[in-house]
Amino acid sequence: MILSVCARAQQAVVDGIIKNDSGKIVEGVGVIDSATQYSVRSNTKGYYMLDVPPGKSVTIFYYLPGYFLQKRTVTLNSGEIRNVNIKLRARENVLKEGVVRDKQQRNRAGDVHIELQKVNFIPDVSGGVEGLLKLMVGSHNELTSQYSVRGGNFDENLVYVNDFEIYRPFLVRQGQQEGLSFVNSDLVSNLTFSVGGFQSKYGDKMSSVLDVQYKRPAQFSGSVMASLLGANLHLEGISKNKKFTYLFGARQKSNQYVLQSQPTKGIYNPSFTDIQTLLNYRINNTWEVEAIGNYARNRFTFFPESQVSSFGVLNQAYQLDVFYNGGEFDQFDSRFGGVSASYHPDSSKLRLKFLASAFQTKEYETYDIGGEYLFGELQTDQSKKDFGQIKTYLGTGYIQNFARNYLQVGVADVGMRGSYDAKKNFFQFGANVTTTNISDNLHEWQRRDSARFNQPYNPNELVMAYFYNSSADFNYTRISAFVQDNISFDSGRINATIGVRGNYSMLNNELLISPRVNFSYKPTGKRDLIYKFSTGLYQQPPFYREMRDLAGSVNKDLKAQKSFQVVAGVDYNFNMYYRPFRITGEVYFKNLWDLDPYFYDNVRIRYTGKNDAIGRIYGGEIRLYGDIVKDATSFISIGILKGEQKVTDSAGIAGFNNYFPLPADQRFTLGMYFEDYLRQNKNFKVHINMMYATGLPVGPPSGHLYQNTLRLPDYKRVDIGFSALLLNSERKNHPAHSYFNMLHSIWASLEVFNLLSIQNTLSYTWIQDNSTNNQYAVPNRLTSRLLNVKVLFNF
Structure with a gap:
């Protein structure tokens, strides 16, 4: 793509x-x-x-x-x-559109079918294309658009829009701070999502690729969407001579309504704005130029007031009461611009494309929040007058979190892509030169006071629970290139893609060579069955986040994380109950080395900044698409995996010689989307998405990674949406002067998020008992049940 x-x-x-x-x-x-x-x-x-x-x-x-x-x-x-x-x-x-339209997608191991028409109707807090992706690969946080693929983390995912690589904010710590994702679903024409074993033409990361192509308009049209969570506008059009086309999209999101349903009460004031445009001009029959631009303005202000968290079992329950002071102000501003020129001479099998782009982000994370807490055991005897209240206080104290973190990142890239069609062989090649500039100032600490004594206690000095104070200012250049050949045999029944990718970093002088191979075979016979296989090396050079260790120091000598991957699968189209269905299944194995161990801090990833671990991930996935209800495609996705790592430099610390779970070791995931409609009127529809995922590994704070032997509770969530087509342009009974004649359709939706009101746990706050010094894990929970109303106008 x-x-x-x-x-x-x-x-x-x-x-x-x-x-x-x-x-x-x-x-x-x-x-x-x-x-x-x-x-x-x-x-x-x-x-x-x-x-x-x-x-x-x-x-x-x-x-x-x-x-x-x-x-x-x-x-x-x-x-x-x-x-x-x-x-x-x-x-x-x-068969459904996505099954028929892209034969090449069925031939590639790791590629996942996504139906774009579901995006505007799927009930999801984060919304957009990523809402569908998270159902496919699993999730444990509805507030973020980030996703983890086959045991990898958020930083291991590639995103391209019209061949330009896209970057995400770096300092975002929590899903509630996260703005809109780059991909604007109103502008998307088609996309490819690969969850492993992808081709050499894609970049140097280890987990997944989302390759998005924006629309090429054929006439003027647009849409307007408004809901309790924000509003979207998009316009598209073409000139009279059909040489110039344009796309424009503007989005505004405020998840204040959602955040107020969290256990932490206070004043939330988030504001996220995104503006994008894509311009294309055909100069002549040989040349065309294209320009893409994006500006994202994200603000998050928060003044917490109080929090009440209860947990435990029926006969042994606990409660944490927190009273806050202070506040938080974050701003994340990013700009992206790209220009490309495509060249295709008449009657030539050669195609060339030249690209240049620049990305800049300025991020400020500032907060000073203190919380005075009371922690105790609840009265569980219903015969007592104080039933449900704290009967025994186990701990009191004060926790203060402070940060003044500033980051500026600039990335400039120039490159070219090319292809040559030699009938049975289709050659592709390309090269890029990328320069990155980093300017970072990190100042962050936490102070804990328990029973008027700082923790950890030292009678001679003030000791922080943690203290980071560092700065970095540097730049570096990377050079990458690839070549691959797509070969077809036996009238297309056998397909192979053989390629190699190279990458050289001038920061650490590391040269990476990554060969990759992908095969598919369609047996003869009546069954529409395809077998797929891919293998290769996937090596991820460090970006700034991976270089920065837990104390904020930057390791410029950090090497690339490396993996050898094998994927084998099958894709089968069939009919059942006179309706089309498709089932795909894959098994995979990843051997990992030179890992940079990390842990999750909500949605931020903190690395150790060392290549001191090896690991392995293996598992399988199965997905079923089909018309459970006639003309309404639903799907179910099931995945199992086991991901583990071992620190190779134990430094004499016990336990490091054994394998322990990777932070993204989510053993079982189940995602399901179901669509139905009224038999008497198909304009009234219901959309249900369900997610179940086993808990991620977790351990006490300031502990070593091998101590993450506990698990978060399983993530369970059901969202439901009801939509109605209020106006259809095919109706002919509008008056000639009616404004409705300018509209193609009007949709109205009512959504219920977290239908079962399940209190999912994202992480833990650890509280120490004053008398025994035992630590208690107090759950930090996500959102409860909410209603959303949405109206969509297409014209």
Whole structure:
């Protein structure tokens, strides 16, 4: 997919209107050039426009769930625009869009099918594309859009938008501070999500790739969405001569309503704003240029007041009461800009794309929050007058958290991509030079006072529970390149992708060579079955976060973390109860070395800054997609894994010679999305998503990683949404002067987050008993049940 924009160089154009056999326009029809695999969709008025290479015979496929596949073969001259109108014939039994549209995706091990049309309707607090991804791979925090894939952490995931690599904020500590993700679902045309075993053309990380392509508009349209959690606006259009297209998206999010449902009460004032634009201009039949821009402004202000946390069992329960003072103010501002030029000479099999981009983030995390706490055992005897109240005080004290953390990061990148089509062989190649500038000031500490004595206690000096004070200012350059060959045998039944990737860092003078191989085989016969296999090296050079150790010092000599991965799977399309279904299954193994051990601080990852661990991850996943209800696709995703590590430099500390769980060792995950509608009226729908995940490893504070032998409680959550189509443009009974004639559709939704009101635990606060010095793990819980109302206008 990384070359798909390059492949769009316009030499000739096919356009038209798509209708069904009743004469009604059909929206969302996939239109694909079988040679280049470039695809578009028909818009709200049934119109499509597809760029095709001139001077050769091109077969175009038209597909949509519920309709027979149509195809047309055309041969166009350079600069020619041909109108081809299509009438789709309905049928009862056909595979869903994502299953039919991308044969290459089915051939690649690790690729996960995502249905974009679900994004606007899935009931999820974080929303967007990531809401669907978290259902696929598992999650333990509804407040974040970050996701962990197959035992990896958040920093091991690659994200591309139109071939540009995307970065996320670095200092974000909690999901409640997190703003909007970069990917704006209103602007997305298609995406590829790989959870392992991905190709050499993708970058140097170890877990996953999300490759997003934004739309190429065919006419003016847009949408407006408003809810209790924020608002979105998007516009798209094309010039009269069809040479210039534009996309614009603006999003505003305020999760104040959600945060107020947490156990910690106070004044929350979050504000997250994101603006994006994508401009494309076709200069001539050989060249086109594209520019993408993004500005994100994130603010989080918080003045906590109180917190009451109860936990334990029926006959032994405890309660922590905290009374706060102070506050927190965070700001995260990021800017991204990129320009690309695509070159495709007439009648040539060579395509080139040149890219340049710059990313800058300025992040400020400042807080000074003190909390006076009372901790005690509750009265559990219902016959007592003080039932449910604290009967015995076990600890009192004061905890003060202070930070003045400032970070500026700048990344500049220039690169090129290319491809050459040699019939059975499709070569791809590319190179990048990336310069990174870091300026960081870290000043953070915590003071604990228990029974008027600092903890840890020292009669001669004031000792902090932890104290970080460091600064760093440096820059470095990385050079990377790849080459790969996509080979097809036996009429496409056997496919292989063989490639190698190289990376050299001028900071630590480390050269990385990563060969990768991907195979697929489709047996002969009536069954639509594909076997898949991939293997290779995946090496992740350190970015700034990995270099900074627990005390804030930067290790510039840190080497890349490395993994050898093997993935094997099967993909099977079948019919059951006269409805289409698809099942995919994969098993995988990762051998890890030169690991930089880490632990989670909410959603922030803190590293030790040393390559002193080895590890292994193995497991399996199975996913089922299908029409449990006719014409309403649902899916279920199940995953099991075991991830463990061992510190290689024990330094004489007992226990380090044994394997212990990785911080992302989530043994079992189950995600499910179900869709239904009223039989009498399909315009009224219900959407349910469910998530179950076993708890992550956890241990006492200031302990070693091998002490993380406890587990958080299992994460359980059910969200439900009800949607109704209030207006449909196909209705003809609007007055001629009606404003509704300008609208394509209006949707209204009612969402219930955390339907069962399960109090999930994100982490623990550790409180010490005054008399015995025992430590108690007090749960920090996530959000409770909430309602959300949403209205969506498409025009």
